[in-house]
Amino acid sequence: MSDFSPAAVPTGIIDVNGKAYMTDAKGALMPVELIKPQHVLEDETVRKIMGFALALSAQVTRFKEHTYEDLGAFDALLEQEYGATKGGPKGNRTYQTFNGLMKIEVRVNDLIDFGPELQIGKTLLDECLNDWAAESRPEIRALITKTFNTDKEGQVNRALLFTLLSLDVEDERWNRAMDAIREAIRIVGSKTYYRIQMRDAPDAPWTSVTIDLAKA
Numbered sequence: 504m505s506d507f508s509p510a511a512v513p514t515g516i517i518d519v520n521g522k523a524y525m526t527d528a529k530g531a532l533m534p535v536e537l538i539k540p541q542h543v544l545e546d547e548t549v550r551k552i553m554g555f556a557l558a559l560s561a562q563v564t565r566f567k568e569h570t571y572e573d574l575g576a577f578d579a580l581l582e583q584e585y586g587a588t589k590g591g592p593k594g595n596r597t598y599q600t601f602n603g604l605m606k607i608e609v610r611v612n613d614l615i616d617f618g619p620e621l622q623i624g625k626t627l628l629d630e631c632l633n634d635w636a637a638e639s640r641p642e643i644r645a646l647i648t649k650t651f652n653t654d655k656e657g658q659v660n661r662a663l664l665f666t667l668l669s670l671d672v673e674d675e676r677w678n679r680a681m682d683a684i685r686e687a688i689r690i691v692g693s694k695t696y697y698r699i700q701m702r703d704a705p706d707a708p709w710t711s712v713t714i715d716l717a718k719a
Contacts (some may be wrong), residue, residue, distance in 0.1 A: 512554040517532065523536075525543075571695075594695070606700050617689065620683045621659070624682075627676045643670065
């Protein structure tokens, strides 16, 4: 970290009439001399790491802004000069170096919510479960239970929900439930993701350039 300048983080030391104090978690002032040395050291360590974290976070924010602006400028130039645009109707697109060893992928994911029709679909599925014999269709029974997470009211597993929609089940109530679920799906926005990758040779596998601390 020596070549990376941290952001300024307050020391936490408060001077009162020439005496050093620190504020505890309840807001009370405590003389530093009465605080255990390991607690003072822990405080200093956290503040040091926080300084680097804040500086790094600011860099990532600026990087995202520059990436958005640079790709936007390229897209505008491409459209102006050649009347062409990159990507599909959703805005997904890929940019690549001439030698094929570096690329930037832009992925636009829809943000999904569900309307009241979802509860109608759940009710119809419950009717199916009640009528099906306990030993029949155990996989579908388990999938429905996991999808709607019956232990936590209001929660739904979206990935499993789309798995339900892909199943072919010959039951009228099932099909009505699927129709209700499809009508419940609402697109409420979108979020753009950038994936930056590189490789050593045209036939080598891609590796991602990690900028997410949790995945580093």
